[in-house]
Amino acid sequence: xxxxxxxxxxxxxxxxxxxxxxxxxxxxxxxxxxxxxxxxxxxxxxxxxxxxxxxxxxxxxxxxxxxxxxxxxxxxxxxxxxxxxxxxxxxxxxxxxxxxxxxxxxxxxxxxxxxxxxxxxxxxxxxxxxxxxxxx
Numbered sequence: 214x215x216x217x218x219x220x221x222x223x224x225x226x227x228x229x230x231x232x233x234x235x236x237x238x239x240x241x242x243x244x245x246x247x248x249x250x251x252x253x254x255x256x257x258x259x260x261x262x263x264x265x266x267x268x269x270x271x272x273x274x275x276x277x278x279x280x281x282x283x284x285x286x287x288x289x290x291x292x293x294x295x296x297x298x299x300x301x302x303x304x305x306x307x308x309x310x311x312x313x314x315x316x317x318x319x320x321x322x323x324x325x326x327x328x329x330x331x332x333x334x335x336x337x338x339x340x341x342x343x344x345x346x347x348x349x
Contacts, residue, residue, distance in 0.1 A: 273300030
């Protein structure tokens with residue numbers, strides 16, 4: 214039979230504790246990454262941004278759109294609006310989109326702090342350029 218261990222050989226190794234510590238550290242790191250991903254996804258959700266309640270002091274910033282073609286649809290933060298002059302909550306990021314019946318669009322994200330005039334310039338998703346062949 215083997216002799217019982219004595220002295221330094223009788224003390225348990227601490228390697229198991231280090232493995233458990235590194236596993237906990239890895240678990241915390243993975244959890245932090247998952248929380249960061251969830252946070253980023255929540256910030257991108259437009260429904261969450263629309264749910265903000267404007268301040269109770271009743272202050273609004275006047276925004277005027279210039280050059281909106283007739284029949285174009287204007288949306289502010291994902292909601293359709295009927296006027297080209299409207300009020301927004303100052304200090305809050307807003308997304309504005311104008312789209313005409315032919316599909317041309319204009320988008321702008323802004324943070325208003327005072328009256329604001331925006332010039333709408335609708336563009337197609339592509340540009341056609343006629344080219345004449347060069348004659349030699």
